[in-house]
Amino acid sequence: MKIAALAGGVGGARFLRGLRDALDADPDLADSELTIIANTGDDISLFGLRICPDVDTLLYTLGGGGDEEQGWGRADETHVVQGELAAYGVQPQWFGLGDKDFGTHIARTLWLRQGASASAVTARLAQRWGLPDKRITLLPMTDVPVETHVVVDRGEGPVAIHFQEWWVADRAATPAERFVVAGLDTAAPAPGVLDAIRGADLIVLPPSNPVVSIGIILGLPGIRDALRGSPARVVGVSPLIGGRPVRGHADACLSAIGVEARAMAVAGLYADFLDAWLVDPADAPGESTASGAPRRAGGPVVQASAGPLLMTDRARAAELARQTLDLGLTLT
Amino acid sequence: MKIAALAGGVGGARFLRGLRDALDADPDLADSELTIIANTGDDISLFGLRICPDVDTLLYTLGGGGDEEQGWGRADETHVVQGELAAYGVQPQWFGLGDKDFGTHIARTLWLRQGASASAVTARLAQRWGLPDKRITLLPMTDVPVETHVVVDRGEGPVAIHFQEWWVADRAATPAERFVVAGLDTAAPAPGVLDAIRGADLIVLPPSNPVVSIGIILGLPGIRDALRGSPARVVGVSPLIGGRPVRGHADACLSAIGVEARAMAVAGLYADFLDAWLVDPADAPGESTASGAPRRAGGPVVQASAGPLLMTDRARAAELARQTLDLGLTLT
Numbered sequence: 003m004k005i006a007a008l009a010g011g012v013g014g015a016r017f018l019r020g021l022r023d024a025l026d027a028d029p030d031l032a033d034s035e036l037t038i039i040a041n042t043g044d045d046i047s048l049f050g051l052r053i054c055p056d057v058d059t060l061l062y063t064l065g066g067g068g069d070e071e072q073g074w075g076r077a078d079e080t081h082v083v084q085g086e087l088a089a090y091g092v093q094p095q096w097f098g099l100g101d102k103d104f105g106t107h108i109a110r111t112l113w114l115r116q117g118a119s120a121s122a123v124t125a126r127l128a129q130r131w132g133l134p135d136k137r138i139t140l141l142p143m144t145d146v147p148v149e150t151h152v153v154v155d156r157g158e159g160p161v162a163i164h165f166q167e168w169w170v171a172d173r174a175a176t177p178a179e180r181f182v183v184a185g186l187d188t189a190a191p192a193p194g195v196l197d198a199i200r201g202a203d204l205i206v207l208p209p210s211n212p213v214v215s216i217g218i219i220l221g222l223p224g225i226r227d228a229l230r231g232s233p234a235r236v237v238g239v240s241p242l243i244g245g246r247p248v249r250g251h252a253d254a255c256l257s258a259i260g261v262e263a264r265a266m267a268v269a270g271l272y273a274d275f276l277d278a279w280l281v282d283p284a285d286a287p288g289e290s291t292a293s294g295a296p297r298r299a300g301g302p303v304v305q306a307s308a309g310p311l312l313m314t315d316r317a318r319a320a321e322l323a324r325q326t327l328d329l330g331l332t333l334t
Numbered sequence: 335m336k337i338a339a340l341a342g343g344v345g346g347a348r349f350l351r352g353l354r355d356a357l358d359a360d361p362d363l364a365d366s367e368l369t370i371i372a373n374t375g376d377d378i379s380l381f382g383l384r385i386c387p388d389v390d391t392l393l394y395t396l397g398g399g400g401d402e403e404q405g406w407g408r409a410d411e412t413h414v415v416q417g418e419l420a421a422y423g424v425q426p427q428w429f430g431l432g433d434k435d436f437g438t439h440i441a442r443t444l445w446l447r448q449g450a451s452a453s454a455v456t457a458r459l460a461q462r463w464g465l466p467d468k469r470i471t472l473l474p475m476t477d478v479p480v481e482t483h484v485v486v487d488r489g490e491g492p493v494a495i496h497f498q499e500w501w502v503a504d505r506a507a508t509p510a511e512r513f514v515v516a517g518l519d520t521a522a523p524a525p526g527v528l529d530a531i532r533g534a535d536l537i538v539l540p541p542s543n544p545v546v547s548i549g550i551i552l553g554l555p556g557i558r559d560a561l562r563g564s565p566a567r568v569v570g571v572s573p574l575i576g577g578r579p580v581r582g583h584a585d586a587c588l589s590a591i592g593v594e595a596r597a598m599a600v601a602g603l604y605a606d607f608l609d610a611w612l613v614d615p616a617d618a619p620g621e622s623t624a625s626g627a628p629r630r631a632g633g634p635v636v637q638a639s640a641g642p643l644l645m646t647d648r649a650r651a652a653e654l655a656r657q658t659l660d661l662g663l664t665l666t
Binding site for chain 1: 381382383412414415416417418419421422423424433434436437438440441443444447458459461462
């Protein structure tokens with residue numbers, strides 16, 4: 003089976019590792035190919051190095067080198083380089099990078115400067131993490147550098163700051179007025195991205211941020227049309243539990259685009275291509291249906307997960323992924 | 335007093351730290367200003383980062399952050415970043431960089447890319463190491479990127495390789511046919527370099543490599559003329575003891591330019607501007623005089639150091655520097 007997934011960082015990576023585990027545990031599905039289309043709107047250039055937080059989180063988590071507790075960055079990190087940069091007065095210091103992580107960014111920046119595309123660089127990095135051996139192909143959504151900016155007003159009129167500054171330094175405390183991704187509407191999807199969607203047997207939306215992760219991928223020309231046109235079932239997992247994000251600031255992002263922080267309101271963002279939607283038991287009863295022009299008459303099939311939607315550990319992530327798989331496979 | 339020095343890496347840095355110690359210990363000389371003109375021909379771009387080995391060795395040694403045993407690099411280093419680059423298959427791996435050292439190279443490369451000159455970057459780095467407070471000004475010899483290449487023949491005809499590849503990876507085992515520094519003959523000395531030479535009360539040549547360190551600085555347009563024309567006494571310290579370099583491969587470098595590995599033969603390279611030459615007691619008797627058109631009738635004053643010329647520790651380096659100072663100050 004060919005599975006395509008659109009994904010952001012931590013939640014996406016944990017869910018997709020669970021999905022690979024669930025596939026590997028099933029003799030009928032173990033040879034399935036998983037193609038992951040990663041958000042690159044979070045990318046940022048710091049210290050002269052190109053950093054791709056979502057791609058890196060996917061690499062590290064799927065490759066077995068990630069910090070399990072934190073969800074991003076490398077396990078057993080040290081912070082010597084960043085300390086030196088601070089001693090030299092290099093700014094900003096709000097984005098904490100470990101020494102192992104610096105290795106990735108130095109390699110990526112070197113290869114990009116040598117003329118390699120973001121997809122070629124990602125493929126080289128993925129080799130080291132053994133992703134091809136795991137039947138995982140990791141694609142950046144586009145080879146064109148795009149960066150999500152956030153318009154905020156700190157009392158002196160609206161200014162646009164980099165998404166990471168808002169997310170990490172500001173912890174999304176200043177209300178976002180809107181998101182601006184310069185060039186997104188003319189950026190071409192990276193090689194293989196549209197084919198992965200069109201050729202998939204199943205398409206999965208992990209519980210990634212619907213606005214600044216999956217929403218950015220959907221903003222690329224051709225992606226939404228490919229999803230609408232794909233014969234594959236599209237199954238999504240709610241990133242909200244009882245109206246709150248498990249981690250991160252998805253509620254603050256939804257607020258900026260005028261969407262309520264409810265599981266079914268998120269489904270409404272995907273209504274035109276979504277076939278099924280897995281929600282937490284807390285969100286199943288009493289939730290209104292997804293708004294928007296639905297792909298299916300009556301809207302997507304909504305199923306409550308067996309137990310809380312929370313990915314408390316790797317085994318639980320695999321259980322949720324298995325249920326998501328089953329939901330997709332049994333749809334008629 | 336204003337002192338100017340031309341310097342390479344390890345030997346130059348150790349001697350000049352000794353010189354600063356000797357000045358600080360003398361109430362009459364403690365307020366002396368020391369301007370160091372550093373060789374940049376050893377500079378190399380690796381992993382997309384600009385590395386200036388001699389400048390960095392001077393910064394670390396004079397700033398108190400260097401590895402005393404090794405003579406270059408930072409004290410108490412770790413090698414996490416380099417290990418990651420190796421895991422990603424990034425080449426070359428023969429140039430070992432520690433994590434603290436990477437901090438320097440990332441900061442330098444960032445500032446260079448932002449448009450700062452090599453001298454401006456060096457001044458920013460020197461701030462962190464407190465050099466201005468120590469009355470030390472560190473200048474790269476030029477703001478123009480120049481790189482020393484070595485022509486070698488490994489059996490397939492002559493090829494030019496980067497000086498660092500020959501020095502570090504090859505350990506100068508393959509005989510050098512000649513040295514080529516593209517662009518050196520048209521590179522302008524960095525701001526302040528010629529003024530430091532012209533305005534000095536004393537000019538010092540530490541026991542740096544006469545070919546690939548001091549020799550490269552002398553190859554810059556205007557440097558040699560400034561030295562010849564300066565009213566300041568020029569005092570040098572032999573980099574050879576009993577015909578052998580204390581460390582490094584100065585003998586292999588001298589061989590490539592057809593000069594014997596003898597203390598007085600090295601003095602001959604500086605004959606047109608050298609006033610005095612400090613040698614090891616082993617080299618004083620029986621050595622022939624310096625060849626070349628001498629600045630002084632009869633050639634430079636040659637003095638044997640009190641005890642071996644070896645800088646066994648910081649105190650000994652200060653003693654040798656004190657003797658060098660005295661030699662310069664008492665010349666008539």
